[in-house]
Amino acid sequence: xKLFNSFNKxxxxxxxxxxxxxxxxxxxxxxxxxxxxxxxxxxLTGESSRVMAASRTDAGVHARGQVVNFRTxxxxxxxxxxxxxxxxxxxxxxxxxxxxxxxxFNVRRDALSREYDYCILNSSTRSPFARxxxxxxxxxxxxxxMNKACQFLVGEHDFxxxxxxLGELKSTVRNVYEAKLTKEDGLVTFHMVANSFxxxxxxxxxxxxxxxxxxxxxxxxxxxxxxxxxxxxAGPTAPAYGxxxxxxxxxxxxxxxx
Amino acid sequence: xKLFNSFNKxxxxxxxxxxxxxxxxxxxxxxxxxxxxxxxxxxLTGESSRVMAASRTDAGVHARGQVVNFRTxxxxxxxxxxxxxxxxxxxxxxxxxxxxxxxxFNVRRDALSREYDYCILNSSTRSPFARxxxxxxxxxxxxxxMNKACQFLVGEHDFxxxxxxLGELKSTVRNVYEAKLTKEDGLVTFHMVANSFxxxxxxxxxxxxxxxxxxxxxxxxxxxxxxxxxxxxAGPTAPAYGxxxxxxxxxxxxxxxx
Numbered sequence: 001x002k003l004f005n006s007f008n009k010x011x012x013x014x015x016x017x018x019x020x021x022x023x024x025x026x027x028x029x030x031x032x033x034x035x036x037x038x039x040x041x042x043x044l045t046g047e048s049s050r051v052m053a054a055s056r057t058d059a060g061v062h063a064r065g066q067v068v069n070f071r072t073x074x075x076x077x078x079x080x081x082x083x084x085x086x087x088x089x090x091x092x093x094x095x096x097x098x099x100x101x102x103x104x105f106n107v108r109r110d111a112l113s114r115e116y117d118y119c120i121l122n123s124s125t126r127s128p129f130a131r132x133x134x135x136x137x138x139x140x141x142x143x144x145x146m147n148k149a150c151q152f153l154v155g156e157h158d159f160x161x162x163x164x165x166l167g168e169l170k171s172t173v174r175n176v177y178e179a180k181l182t183k184e185d186g187l188v189t190f191h192m193v194a195n196s197f198x199x200x201x202x203x204x205x206x207x208x209x210x211x212x213x214x215x216x217x218x219x220x221x222x223x224x225x226x227x228x229x230x231x232x233x234a235g236p237t238a239p240a241y242g243x244x245x246x247x248x249x250x251x252x253x254x255x256x257x258x
Numbered sequence: 259x260k261l262f263n264s265f266n267k268x269x270x271x272x273x274x275x276x277x278x279x280x281x282x283x284x285x286x287x288x289x290x291x292x293x294x295x296x297x298x299x300x301x302l303t304g305e306s307s308r309v310m311a312a313s314r315t316d317a318g319v320h321a322r323g324q325v326v327n328f329r330t331x332x333x334x335x336x337x338x339x340x341x342x343x344x345x346x347x348x349x350x351x352x353x354x355x356x357x358x359x360x361x362x363f364n365v366r367r368d369a370l371s372r373e374y375d376y377c378i379l380n381s382s383t384r385s386p387f388a389r390x391x392x393x394x395x396x397x398x399x400x401x402x403x404m405n406k407a408c409q410f411l412v413g414e415h416d417f418x419x420x421x422x423x424l425g426e427l428k429s430t431v432r433n434v435y436e437a438k439l440t441k442e443d444g445l446v447t448f449h450m451v452a453n454s455f456x457x458x459x460x461x462x463x464x465x466x467x468x469x470x471x472x473x474x475x476x477x478x479x480x481x482x483x484x485x486x487x488x489x490x491x492a493g494p495t496a497p498a499y500g501x502x503x504x505x506x507x508x509x510x511x512x513x514x515x516x
Binding site for chain 2: 015016017062064082083086091092093094095096097123124125126127128129131
């Protein structure tokens with residue numbers, strides 16, 4: 001017999017258009033994804049739940065596969081959570097799937113890897129459809145040479161040169177599982193998968209890769225910048241709006257069906 | 259020796275996010291694509307040029323490959339027109355390419371065919387990224403049976419059942435070169451190519467196809483509706499915001515490089 005109410009832990013997959021927001025994490029008096037999710041949960045359950053994200057996205061960054069968790073005493077089904085939260089959430093945030101997990105599961109600690117896309121419109125003219133979702137680079141990028149530079153990134157390395165700040169981080173070593181560029185109809189997508197990322201790592205990486213693609217930085221220099229392991233040496237930091245968190249991977253699929 | 263100033267004819271390929279506009283065609287006191295293009299041309303050249311489109315799109319409909327023409331006394335290069343018009347055009351309209359053509363060329367009359375995409379998000383949950391660009395259909399669509407129905411459409415037929423109104427049209431016979439659906443990550447795209455289209459033809463066609471895909475209309479009934487050749491029998495008219503004019507084809511590529 002339980003004397004105290006027990007909590008359920010709910011995991012949500014969330015999509016958002018980050019343009020209007022000051023990033024995922026709660027900030028006083030500023031619109032954030034976390035604040036919107038917590039507000040919607042409170043409207044639905046009456047509870048003040050704290051929402052945690054697998055990967056904290058910066059201001060302006062989008063997500064197609066952010067994963068969050070929160071505790072609740074509500075016994076609503078995960079599917080009902082999805083439908084009801086979408087009723088309360090603003091139009092630029094949507095819950096896509098949900099499941100119930102064990103109380104000790106943690107979306108951040110238990111994530112095996114994160115996947116990000118950085119979108120570039122490589123065109124001499126702007127596009128109404130890329131606006132807010134792709135960074136316009138007018139001069140033609142050499143995708144082949146950029147992909148050669150990407151090969152240096154794959155594996156376990158010290159990525160200090162690609163971080164803008166360290167905050168409380170102890171190590172700048174990360175394991176990059178994939179880094180490659182593809183091009184379709186003028187839209188260049190940089191896909192990067194790693195166990196986790198340093199602050200601004202994807203945006204500094206693509207910033208340097210763009211310089212490689214424009215012939216301003218050679219492969220040798222790219223490698224030297226990486227090997228220098230010096231904070232902020234890579235870059236420039238590409239604009240936030242080109243970045244999108246596409247997926248977070250876990251040991252099992254958590255029973256999520258998207 | 260020329261006694262009178264001669265006009266140049268400029269052809270532009272134009273992209274637009276149609277959400278804010280009451281369609282392509284000029285309307286008093288309402289925002290339209292034509293009005294924005296004519297305003298930008300006037301700012302650039304000082305002339306009151308009339309802009310004609312290859313395919314007049316309805317309110318809310320998007321374009322990735324609209325083609326327009328206008329006359330000008332300006333001797334600016336086509337490339338300069340693209341760059342300068344993009345400076346004057348609002349962010350949700352962009353010139354993508356331009357060329358100079360002979361005075362008797364006409365983007366509407368000389369077009370061989372038009373290509374449209376209709377986008378459907380086939381998902382139980384809404385998406386911030388599909389908002390304003392894809393029609394949300396929550397129940398699972400049977401794409402295979404929809405593609406079977408599409409086979410009835412290909413060829414020269416009387417499409418009266420798929421038109422909402424006729425206006426000044428004399429014939430409801432059109433030649434459909436392609437009609438098919440593809441699916442990728444929950445996003446269903448209906449691609450339709452024809453010499454030209456009747457009013458609301460694509461939106462009424464996909465409206466009826468969705469009923470086929472949901473099992474509400476059988477293939478036999480689809481064919482009967484088509485054969486009835488009765489105005490407005492197909493449908494319902496799917497929402498405008500799912501529709502996009504993707505391409506207009508001409509006997510040559512007009513020297514356009516997009």
